Amino acid sequence: MVMKNFKINKNQQALSDADIARGKDFGKLVKAYKAAKVPFYKSAKLWIAASSVLVASVAALMIFSKMNASGTEGRPFIAPPLASADIQSAVYVLNAQSDSTISYPTGSKIHVPANAFIDKNGKVVTGKVDLYYREFKKVDEVFLAGIPMTYDSAGEQFHFETAGMMEIAASQNGESLKANPDALVKVDMVSANNEDRFNTYYLDTIEKKWKYKVQSNFNPSSAIDTLERTANTQKPVEGVKQLQKEIAQLEKQKPNKPQKQNAGKPRFSIKVEPKEFPEIAVYKGVKFQVEDASYKPEKADITWADIELKRLPGNNRYQITFINPGERYQVIAVPVFNEKDYAAATQLYNEKFKVYEEALAKKKAEEAALAAKFKAKDEEERAGVTGHQKYLHDQQAQANLIYRSFEVSDFGYWNSDHPCRLPAGNNMVRLTLTDSKTGKPVKATVCYLVEKDRNALFAYGATGLERFRFDDGKQNGVWVITTDNRLGLARYSDFRAAQTKGGEMALRLTMMDKTLKTTEEVRQYLEL
Amino acid sequence: MQPIEARTTMQELSGSTTYSQEEAMILAAQKDLQLFSALYEKYYGQILKFVYQRVTTKEDAYDIAQQIFLQAMLSLHKYEIRGFPFSSWLYRIALNEMNQLFRKNKKQRGINLEEKHLKSIVEELGAPDDEERENAILGALTGLPEDEFQLVEMRFFEARPFKEIAEILSISEANAKMRLYRILEKIKPIAEKNLKTGR
Numbered sequence: 001m002v003m004k005n006f007k008i009n010k011n012q013q014a015l016s017d018a019d020i021a022r023g024k025d026f027g028k029l030v031k032a033y034k035a036a037k038v039p040f041y042k043s044a045k046l047w048i049a050a051s052s053v054l055v056a057s058v059a060a061l062m063i064f065s066k067m068n069a070s071g072t073e074g075r076p077f078i079a080p081p082l083a084s085a086d087i088q089s090a091v092y093v094l095n096a097q098s099d100s101t102i103s104y105p106t107g108s109k110i111h112v113p114a115n116a117f118i119d120k121n122g123k124v125v126t127g128k129v130d131l132y133y134r135e136f137k138k139v140d141e142v143f144l145a146g147i148p149m150t151y152d153s154a155g156e157q158f159h160f161e162t163a164g165m166m167e168i169a170a171s172q173n174g175e176s177l178k179a180n181p182d183a184l185v186k187v188d189m190v191s192a193n194n195e196d197r198f199n200t201y202y203l204d205t206i207e208k209k210w211k212y213k214v215q216s217n218f219n220p221s222s223a224i225d226t227l228e229r230t231a232n233t234q235k236p237v238e239g240v241k242q243l244q245k246e247i248a249q250l251e252k253q254k255p256n257k258p259q260k261q262n263a264g265k266p267r268f269s270i271k272v273e274p275k276e277f278p279e280i281a282v283y284k285g286v287k288f289q290v291e292d293a294s295y296k297p298e299k300a301d302i303t304w305a306d307i308e309l310k311r312l313p314g315n316n317r318y319q320i321t322f323i324n325p326g327e328r329y330q331v332i333a334v335p336v337f338n339e340k341d342y343a344a345a346t347q348l349y350n351e352k353f354k355v356y357e358e359a360l361a362k363k364k365a366e367e368a369a370l371a372a373k374f375k376a377k378d379e380e381e382r383a384g385v386t387g388h389q390k391y392l393h394d395q396q397a398q399a400n401l402i403y404r405s406f407e408v409s410d411f412g413y414w415n416s417d418h419p420c421r422l423p424a425g426n427n428m429v430r431l432t433l434t435d436s437k438t439g440k441p442v443k444a445t446v447c448y449l450v451e452k453d454r455n456a457l458f459a460y461g462a463t464g465l466e467r468f469r470f471d472d473g474k475q476n477g478v479w480v481i482t483t484d485n486r487l488g489l490a491r492y493s494d495f496r497a498a499q500t501k502g503g504e505m506a507l508r509l510t511m512m513d514k515t516l517k518t519t520e521e522v523r524q525y526l527e528l
Numbered sequence: 529m530q531p532i533e534a535r536t537t538m539q540e541l542s543g544s545t546t547y548s549q550e551e552a553m554i555l556a557a558q559k560d561l562q563l564f565s566a567l568y569e570k571y572y573g574q575i576l577k578f579v580y581q582r583v584t585t586k587e588d589a590y591d592i593a594q595q596i597f598l599q600a601m602l603s604l605h606k607y608e609i610r611g612f613p614f615s616s617w618l619y620r621i622a623l624n625e626m627n628q629l630f631r632k633n634k635k636q637r638g639i640n641l642e643e644k645h646l647k648s649i650v651e652e653l654g655a656p657d658d659e660e661r662e663n664a665i666l667g668a669l670t671g672l673p674e675d676e677f678q679l680v681e682m683r684f685f686e687a688r689p690f691k692e693i694a695e696i697l698s699i700s701e702a703n704a705k706m707r708l709y710r711i712l713e714k715i716k717p718i719a720e721k722n723l724k725t726g727r
Binding site for chain 2: 006007008009010011012014015017019020022023024025026028029030032033036086088171173174175176
């Protein structure tokens with residue numbers, strides 16, 4: 001086609017940096033993207049084909065996905081169904097030359113030895129390194145991460161049942177780093193499954209397949225209380241400790257109550273250093289009255305070269321050491337006042353004591369408030385645990401949490417898995433779907449059967465609904481992506497209420513009209 | 529033990545493959561589109577200039593550039609790292625977007641010419657250089673189909689190396705050279721004819 005409707009501009013002024021800056025607006029671009037973006041339930045059709053089956057479980061977390069057999073060639077090997085709802089990595093900045101231990105919010109520990117990273121030339125990396133880490137244990141996390149979960153063994157395809165999966169990677173200045181074989185990172189990943197039938201696999205993203213690494217990677221005696229550990233790592237007690245230190249310091253400054261002198265006891269005057277003994281220096285006319293029964297009066301006739309004064313624990317007592325070359329003499333004494341100075345000292349004491357009491361009360365109140373704040377935060381975290389912690393909390397009631405350990409010989413995805421074949425429900429029906437609001441039939445592109453009991457997820461394509469299997473002994477729910485790219489769900493109560501007649505089950509769906517954008521939104525929605 | 533500073537941003541650098549900085553940026557953006565901002569920042573100026581060369585106003589260039597980056601964001605999940613510069617992918621999107629707009633007459637095609645552009649073509653054709661001949665060549669160029677004109681435009685108006693032109697057009701470097709010289713052979717007699725007829 002010949003060009004038409006063109007205009008020739010001769011020697012047009014070039015764009016300046018200011019011109020370029022004027023047009024640049026990433027915020028506007030993001031807005032346009034959000035407005036134009038394909039909703040989650042539209043993108044899902046890309047990664048699930050009609051016959052694919054995904055099963056996931058957490059107690060015995062089972063994930064089944066036929067990504068490669070479902071005509072998904074040409075798509076990225078790891079394909080999160082919704083980019084904005086993918087599971088986020090935590091990023092830790094650490095010194096490559098030092099040992100580090102990182103606590104992940106689930107309680108998992110990442111042990112990074114010094115010199116654990118090498119660059120593309122095999123040179124040990126120094127300086128700051130970014131370490132990326134994320135875990136996938138719950139069915140929706142595996143779902144959102146878009147990680148293939150099939151395993152080929154001697155030409156036979158198996159599906160992974162996982163006891164926990166994680167991804168770890170490192171970079172420096174945008175360049176990805178490799179694991180140093182001489183100083184391997186070790187990950188102790190918290191797992192809710194304490195069975196020993198799970199082996200360790202590594203996802204080779206070049207060959208696009210899981211590779212068997214080692215047998216069971218856990219120590220049965222490593223049962224842990226993850227919530228306790230997590231809470232401990234999160235207690236910011238330093239502020240409280242500092243206040244307690246200040247309170248102890250303040251208590252040492254408690255003014256001594258003046259005491260009248262006893263005419264029958266010997267006493268003497270000492271000039272004290274105000275900074276060292278403020279509680280004495282503040283008064284006028286202080287004398288030290290000897291309290292020792294073993295006091296030797298003749299020692300008072302000696303001229304001493306030096307004196308040491310030491311505060312003794314307890315009430316207002318001091319140890320005084322008189323020093324001459326070759327001779328030391330110690331007595332125990334208390335500060336006292338004569339009648340005249342006592343009155344003035346008492347008045348001053350009352351004033352000082354009031355100030356002291358107020359300062360101490362204030363400091364203690366600060367300490368109590370801060371401690372209460374931390375306690376409340378700690379309790380809030382325990383009571384309102386979300387995400388991983390909530391999941392682990394739930395699991396903890398059923399199983400002992402254990403550590404599964406990975407020696408990270410390559411950065412990437414690691415899985416504690418057990419290969420298995422697909423299970424089947426003991427009921428088979430033809431499933432029909434209707435919109436609960438309109439009563440109109442709903443055509444499904446893919447339909448997920450969710451078993452709450454074992455947190456399992458089975459996906460059926462449109463043809464699969466003709467032979468829809470489920471176990472009526474389980475708590476079943478359904479998620480549906482329709483042919484017109486809408487998302488519908490049937491909760492457990494809906495599923496129980498569904499009528500089955502002549503081998504056909506009629507299920508009423510609640511259709512979602514909004515676009516799900518964030519991980520949390522999607523996860524909330526996926527909770528049936 | 530070293531204190532650990534936690535950050536909230538997410539970036540994926542999966543597997544044991546070694547990625548260039550640009551590839552790491554792409555992988556990161558594929559996982560979190562907010563991180564596309566780094567690519568936007570890096571390539572916006574380049575793409576805007578590419579568009580401005582082909583339209584008549586700055587405002588049109590801004591609109592189209594934004595449209596190109598929007599398309600790039602929407603398609604980023606399909607992008608696969610194959611060793612080619614990310615910019616060549618953006619240029620291809622740019623050409624597609626502009627072709628559609630020009631075809632539908634939603635934006636006017638602009639040809640931004642400098643004297644040296646036509647001189648370099650005259651020189652390439654081995655013809656004596658004068659203003660009349662340059663005008664005759666311009667007349668011949670504007671009679672070319674859009675895809676042929678684009679090749680001339682990239683080579684002579686934008687002075688792009690054949691390697692880059694080949695990457696943008698998804699053809700081999702040899703093919704790019706062959707196509708360009710065939711186009712020059714094609715316009716030569718047309719320009720001579722224009723010269724004689726005074727067009």
